[in-house]
Structure formats: structure tokens, C-alpha cells
Amino acid sequence: MSLGQFLRILRARIWAILAVTALLAGAAAGISLVLAPQFTAETSVVVDARGGDPLQGATTQGLMVPGYMATQIDIINSDRVARRVVSLVKLDQSASVRDQWQEETGGRGDIRVWLANLLQRNLEVRPSRDSSVITIAFSGTDPQFAALVANGFAEAYVETNLELRVEPARQYARWFDERTGSLRADLEQAQSRLSAYQREYGIVAADERLDVESAKLQELSSQLLAVQAQRVDSRSRQAQTGAAETLPEVMQNGLIQSLKADLTRQEGMRDQLAARLGRNHPELASVRAEIDNLRTRIATEVQRVASSLGTTTRVNDQREVEIRAALDKQKARVLELKSHRDEISVLQRDVENAQRAYDLVTQRLAQTSLESENQQGNVAVLTPAVAPLDPSRPRLVLNVAVATCLGLLLGIGLALILELTDRRVRSASDLLDALDLPMLGTIPGKPGNAARLAA
16 A cells, blocks of 8 residues: 555545544543542652761762662552551541441451552652652542652651661660670680689699799709719719829818828938938837828828718719609699690680670670661651642543544544445556556546445
8 A cells, every 4th residue: 555545545534533533532531521630749758878877987888789779669669668657647547448448348358458558559659860869659639638648658668767777786686685695604604614723723823833833944954964963073083092192182182281291291300310310219210100190191081082972972863863853743743834724725715715705796786786776767858748739630631632642543543444344446546456457548527536446
């Protein structure tokens, strides 16, 4: 079908098109006039998307979280907010509303749920494109009621948003409160074990006592080394008893040196007397007797000094045994203190870990307790709703315009359908297309008449 044929069909069926258009436009106008007027009240709330935490001082960009504003819209459209609106407006306490509920549901279910569903049908929530402002619109036949419900949704949304932030903190606070008791018991048990262990072994400061005992052990080790050196030295001197006169103790003994000096003088005197007197002279015999006596005394003193070396050796041996026993005992004491220190270190770490866990939970308990008592949310009413003066629906002009456009489309469709069921020859080109024969001529007729094309 060419454009010319389409226009000729529309011109021929213009009355049918106009009739359909007028019918739809009149129906739209009549329905718009019959319907009760609807008033739409709007309120706007602003959402602080930064999500500031006054306790921790941290801020998070909520708009950067995908679906943040969509989540807020879903909260406003939720049944929880709608049921809160019913309670705020006190719709469930109206006798007429209860009668309507009884009539429609027969008293089944919860009236608050039924009213919440009715309110949600006339609710419209629109987020701003480039800001964090949300518009809440509610439509109703009464402008005052529409404004009241719109403001109720805004208030219910603010309260619900605050509850959603506070309820987790309350749950955490209860959980931390329960954990605080058990952690406190663990801390007390750890401290009791540490105190009992210190009382049992009489340990106050394990590190200081271990340092003292370690110093004693070092001192005993030094004494043992010194006694061993003295014992080796005394034994080596004792082994030289055959040459006792060459011992340092003998050579350094004052009495022996004095006796030797006297012996030397007496021998000198003997030699002088032997040269002047006879061998049997009494004076010479007296000097010889004195010399023998000095030699005897010297030998006795040398023997006494040499025998004292054995006593020193025995004393050193005894001291070595005693010091070694004390050293072994001190070693055992130091090892025992080290084991005590290790055990105390374990017990102290248990106390520190229990204290750290208790402090952390206590800190979180205080923080969550403050959060659970928070009364300030991140949503505020920007513009409260007022009773609208003009109805928002029905829109007479818009409805008639839409119906007119739709009527034109339906009229054109009807004209095409009529043309297909009752085909007419409206021009020479229609005849040529239908018969596929050459045209010899035309016979003029009355303008506007069209011949019916028979099959």
C-alpha cells in the first residue's frame, strides 16, 4: 500500500475515525469527571550518606556503597514502616475503619497489616538524581489525611532508620555484657592460680631471686676453682718431701732461717776453737753439742713444715668436697627457680591474656552501650507535607489528550480493517493494481464516488 492509497482510505473513512476519537475522548472526559478527585501530599527527607559515627569519629561515604539509596527507598516502602504509620496516625482505632475492615475481610488477619497494605498502594517514593534527598508522596481523597499520612511515613522512616542502627548495638551490648562475666571469671581464676603458685613456693619476684641465686652459683664456682688450684699446688709441694729444705714454706719460715743462722755461727765458732784448742777440749765439746742441737731443731722444724703441707692438702680436699656439694645444691636450686620462673611466666601470660580480653570486651561493651542509647539518626525531615489545594488526579486535560491520541490510532486501525473487508476502487491506480491490465480510458463521474471492487 502506497502513501497515496493510505491517505485516500483515511479521507474516505474520516467519519469513522472521528467517531472513534470522539467516543474515546468523551469517555475519558466523562470518567475523569465522575472519578473522585485525588490529592497528593509530598514531604522530603534528607539522608546523611556520610554515615558519621560520633563515638569512633569515623565517616564512611554511604553514597559510594552500591544500592545505598535504593535500600533507603525499600525501607520506606517496607511493611514495618507502614505498620508504624498506622500506629502513629491511629487508623486502627477508628470505628469506621474497623467496620470497613470487618466488611472486606470478615475480621480475618491483623487490621494493622490490612491498613498498611492499603497505605502502600497510594505511596510513592522518589529519590533525587544527584542528591541524598528522598521525596515521599501519598495520595488520598482528603487533602488533610494525605498530608497526615505523608508526614507519618516520614516520621516512621526516621524512627525505623534509627532503630535499624540502634538494634544491632543493643544486641552486641547484651552479648558483650554476657561475655564480660565469663571473661571476668577467667581473669580471676588465672590470677588465683598465679597467687596460689607464688604462695606455695614462696616466690615474690622470680627474676630478682633467680639473679641472687645465680650470683651465688657463680661465686661457688669461683671458690671451687680456687680450692682446686690450691689443692693441686699443695699436692705438688707435698710430692717434694724428699727435698723439704727447698720448699718455699721452709725457705720462707723465719724460725728455720734463724736456727740456720745460729747454726752457721756455731759452726764458725767450732772451727775457730778447733784451731786453737784440742779436739777434746770441754769448750769445743759444748759448741759441738749446741751445733747438734740446732741441727735437730732445724730438722724438726723442716719436718713440721713439710707435714703441714699434708694437712693443707687434706683441708683443701675437704673444702673442695664441701664446695662441690654446695655447688651441686645451688645448681639444683637455680634449676628449680628457673622452672618456677617458667611456670610463673606461663601463669602471668594467662593473666595478661585474660586481662587483655576482659579490657577489650569491657571497652566494646561501653561503646555499644552508648551506641544503643543513641537518639540521633542520619535522616532528617527536610520539608514536611502540607494539605494540597488542588487535586493531583484525575487530570482532565491530560486524560482527554491521551484518549484523543488513542482514539485517532484506533480510528485509523478501524478504517484499515473496514477497507480490507469492503475493498473500493478509489483511483485508476487501484484498478490497475487489482486487474493487472492496461487502462484504455476513464469515464468521468461524480466526485467522491468510488466503485466497489468485486472479487
